[in-house]
Amino acid sequence: MTLHQVSFTVNGKKVSVEVEPRQTLADVLRGQLGLTGTHLGCEHGVCGACTIIVNGEPARGCLMLGVQAEGAEILTVEGASPDEGLSLIQEALREFHGLQCGFCTPGMVMALHHLFSVNTSPTEEEIKEAISGQLCRCTGYQGIVNAAKAVAQRLQAQQ
Template sequence: MKDQHLISLTVNGEPHEVLAESRRTLADVLRHDLGYTGTHLGCEHGICGACTVLVDGVPARSCLMFGVQADGAEIGTVEGLADGDRLSDLQEAFSRRHGLQCGFCTPGFLMLAEAFLAENPDATREEIREAVSANLCRCTGYQGIVEAVADVAESRRERA
């Protein structure tokens, strides 16, 4: 008999209940049980950051967290950034500033950057560079990512 638990979590504002095995990761629950496939699995060791989601507003490596640990949590995934067919300002900036190439790591960077900007609206480029260094990208060289995040930080400051 498998050790399963009924967990309740809210993903991008939508409540879900899932019967999850104790050993199943949050990434697997999101991708396979709930269909949020924007959360990518790269290294599955917590190093690359492609699986980064927000758990109660804090970036977390969903490959290192068990789904049962998310019981009662508010989860944010890349699918929750866009507003219908309209991309978020961060997603548009990544496109405009060439902050993505193959796109595999992009969901993790977007979620990391979203949380970082919420806590650091006045971040400098150096602070942004330090923050995004937590995730790995094999394609872009990071400059486009840093510029995209800096553009959004400036734009959001001007609107506030």
């Protein structure tokens, strides 16, 4: 089988990996690069567990092929987390019971990360819209929305 050399930036680091043409970007991140924070649930674009940021926009890692990442700037949940402790978003999710099993959480963190990167004071409706592509089977979503509202308040307080 032919392998393709693909080079891109992930979490600020340039990487070059050999990928099979059939491999999804999520599989490449997890398998070749050990970035297992990106979860795979449905593997067909529905659940959002695999959400990453590609060139500044949220993307489904399971719907992109690894070969499509050539030259891209990718951020995964590992890159959206501080080396020590938790990010503001992660801390709020913990505090407001925005997770239970945690399977959806990396995708949720990335969807919220993107929201707050473009809008530091989202309304409740905007928060719901931002996570509307993320399925969570545990929380009923209210804790996640409350966490995001707390992040917005804390960001405002910092300004």
